[in-house]
Structure formats: structure tokens, C-alpha cells
Amino acid sequence: MLSAEHEDLRDAVRAMLSRGNASWSGLCQQIGVAGLAVPEEYGGAGATLLEAHVVLEETGRVLAPVPMLSATVAAHALLLSGDKSVCADLLPGIVEGTTIATVMWADSLTETVRYVLDGDTADVLIVSTPDGLFLGDSRHRVHTPTMDESRRLATVRLSGGTRIGPPAPQLRDIALVAQTAEQVGAAQQCLDMTVEYTKTRVQFGRPIGSFQALKHRMADMHVLVETARSISYAAVEKLDLAAAAAVSCGETLSFVAGEMIQLHGGIAITWEHDAHRYFKRAHNSVHLFGQPHEHVARMSRTI
Template identity: 55%
Template sequence: MTPEQLALRDAVRSLLDKHSDVRAAVETPHGYDKDLWARLTEIGVLPIPEQYGGSGATFDETRIALEELGRTLTPAPLLASTIAVQALLATGNDEVCSRLLPRIADGTVATLIWPWNDDPARYVLDGDLAEILLLSDGTDLYEVSRATREHTPTMDPTRRLARVDLTNAEKTKTGPWSSQVRDVALAALSAEQVGAAARALELTVEYTKTRVQFGKPIGSFQALKHRMADLHVLVETARSAALAANDEVSAAVAKVYCSEAFFSVAAEMVQLHGGIAITWEHDAHLYLKRAHGSRQLFGSPQDHIRRLTRFAHR
């Protein structure tokens, strides 16, 4: 990373260390800390050009922020808003971008309903909270108003999802839909998964240095050292895959690899923590639940493996 990107990472990490409280956030009606979200947008983590009221940050900077949010499992609408921003920019509609992007840059939550599964309106990121609601039919992008939204409880309390009923909604066409939005979504999610996997491993290593069996910290046992070394390699290769996600194929590869890496690390986290990991008071179960949920978001690994198989036969 550049010095500027390292400074951004440190600023976001410091902010989250001081103000992120996952359990308090998920228990609020909004499902996230509004003050914390305002601070993040002030830092300039959204990839909105300066001409539309943004900081001029690129997706590389957004990816850094997403990794930090993943580390702490902080509920925040950055993933949803980033995807919505990309969808708007891809339309090339200056009037719509000039009207909506400055609002998003100021902290207005935006989200997108798009055809990533058979029922895209059932699991919409921050769909019950977003003030700006966009819809893709696979060909065009629409701005939606007067839709009925309802929070959808899921296994993962740190990920806000909603069901959106479009029966009586009003839809205004804003421009063409770009399939590249999917690639950005997969790359963004992969960055978040890498951050969560890295922190899960850090917490596990720290715990094995203090948990004692047979008179020794379990982290001193050679078998566990080998397991954690393997997990370290898994996390770092996942990070490489996430950073390389810049087109249709590499984004699909990142989604598959980072999903499986995060799930493997989270599962080992629970196992190596022992009984404490399945208590509500410990965060291990939250990492495992996030790993389960993010595997299915924007298509399962199996869905993307099938896509990659088709690419190979072209």
C-alpha cells in the first residue's frame, strides 16, 4: 500500500477500535451506529468522484476500509452503498449522479436490488434502512420509491438484510445496467472476508498462548503450530486473491477462495477456542455466522465455480 493508503487504514482502524461496538449496534433499531457511519464517510471511504461531492477515493481505498470493517464485524452500510455507487456511475447519467451521489457521500444509505439469486428482493443489504433504493432487472437500472420494506432476521446479526416488496413501487429508469457492478460487489465482499478471517486468526493465536493444557499453553504444541501456520497461508493467499479481483474471472475466483478461506479459519477458531467459543459472550460464534452468511451472499461458491467452468470452456 501507498503511504496514503496506510494512513487511511490506520485512521479507520483507530476509529473502529475506539467506537465500534458490534453488540450494541445490532441491538439498535437501525442495526448500525449512525455516528460511526458519519465519521467513516467524513474520512472519505466511499468511491465517489470529487465532481459528485465525494473525496475522490478510488475502489482501492474503499477496499481497505471494508477489510477493516470485516476485522471487527462492524455493522455499517459501506458494502451496500459502494455497490449502489458503482451502479449509478456505470449508467453514465450525469443528472442522476449529480442528484444522488452527493447525498450518499454525505452519509445517506443507498442499496441495490439486483439479480444475484432467484429471489433478489428477499435479501437486500440494508434494504429496510436505505433512503436511496435502486433496482436492476439485468438490463437497466431504476430508482425505486414507495416500496414496502421489512427487516429479514438471519443467523448473522451483524449483517442487515431485508425483504423488499415492489408490487406497488414506482420505478424510474436511470440508465443501463453494467455487469461490472457484480465484479465490484464480489471484490468488495472478498476484502471484507479477508479482514474478518485475518482477525479471527489473530484472536485464535492470542488465545492459544494463554489456554493451558497438560501444564503448557496449547499454542506451544507442534500440531497446533502447524495448523495455525496453514491458516496464516490461507489468509494471505485469500488477501492476494481479493487484491487481484479486477475483472469477471478474478472477481469470481476471489469470491470462491475468500469464502472458503474465511469459513475454514472461523471453523478452526471455534474448535481451538473450545467450549468458550459457543457461548454468547465470546465473539467466535459471530465470526462463524458471518462466514456462513457471506459465503451465500451474491451467489454461493458453487454458483461461481459453475461460472468459472463456463469461462474455461469458452
């Protein structure tokens, strides 16, 4: 599915993130990550969700504290609205990284919504309701502290809004696919860190990675990660698979993060090691765009 151009994109993003000081504006202006799925008429690259998926895997791999997930979903929401004037007004800023936009789901424009991704820092609030898509108004937004310090969430109290388009039920599936890309990237990093550690940790005069029992456990991790990656990419092409991908990728990241902690031993429960960050991301991300049991219920209705 991935071409040489996709691999070049992955390498460019990975190289920039590996420097440790990559900023959101830098990623947007030097690589154009926020505008990959945005048409050229609005300043984007005119690519698709597939290209955004490649970038989201990389930001998820290092738990980069950048609003790539919210920007991807927000850009798709604006395009789904069909309002060319609003798109022309807002998308160029999102592409350049100067405008932070996010999407929230609500039953009405007069309620309080919790756990809104980047909700307290966003310049633009897009609200998806049963009645349509709106640019939301809010006079009260409060940062919600979370165990996952790489993910910024907020409580937003809506106070109205301006309708920009019809209901977009497919938007949640797009959000789920984008989220699974991050989860796959994080799960791959958990696996890579574990394999590398077992090559260097010596017990009874041998690297622990040579023990058959641990080889089996890491092989199981590998199979799960590759399966999750496959269904995540399949959901890019067929959004009907988004709910299944969300359940699969969420469970995979939770399992692999837990295995990483066990196979690292005592060092993994120290604050200095990154294992706890991936474990927290695993438990945080599965609730971001709906509960797992809700996704399972949706799948059962389509079978």
C-alpha cells in the same frame, strides 16, 4: 500494491473503529469512507475501489454494523449508470453518510427480492436488471432477522422504477470484490484471535500454542488467509477474477472461523465470546451476491 497512504488510511479507520462507538456519519465525515471511489465533482475523494477495499477489510475485521458494503456498491452502480444528473443528485448524500443506498438484483421491477442488504433502511434502492439500471420503487419492505446480527437484510417488494442506465453486468463483480474485502478482514481477525489465545491458554504446563499440531493448524490458517487476501486484491485490478475471489475468500472465512472455534475450545461456544459472530458472518456472507455454485459455474464458462 498498498502504499504508505493506504496504510495511513487503514490505521485511521482501525483507530476509529477501535473506540467502539464509531458511527457511520462519523466515518463518512471524518475519514470520508463512503466517498473514496466517488469522483471529486460529486464530493468524493476521486480514488478507486482499491481504497474502498482497504476500508472494507477493517469494517469486516470487527464486523462493524455500518453500511460500507452497500454504499460502495451503490456508488459504483450510480457511476455505471452514466446519468450525471442522478449522480449529482444522489452521490453527495451517499458521500456524506446522510443517504443510505443499496443495490438489488432482479429480473423485473415487479417482483419480491429477498435478502437485500440494508433494504429496509435504504433511502435509495438501485435495481440491476437484464434491461438496465433503475431507481426502484417499493411500498413494502420488511426487515429479515438473521443469525448475523451485524448484517441487516430485508425482503423488498418492487412496484416499478425509473431507468437510469444500461445493464451493468460488471456491477455484481464489483459487489463480490467488495464482499471479499470484508471476508478477508474477518478471516484475519479470526486468525489473530486464535494465535493470541493459544499464547495464553496453558495446558500440561505449557501454552497450547507451543504444541506442534496446533502450530501446523495455525500455519494452514495463515496460508489460506494470505492466499485469500492476494486473490481479493488481484480482483480489484482484474474484475474477471471476482468469481474466483468470492469462492476462495468465502471458503477461507468459513474454514478459519471453524478452526477458531475448535482451537478456542469450550469458551468459543459461549454467547459471550465473539467466535460465534464470525462463524455466522462466514455462513451469511457467501450467499449475499449469489450462490457459490453460481460463481463456480461462471468460472467454468470462462476457462
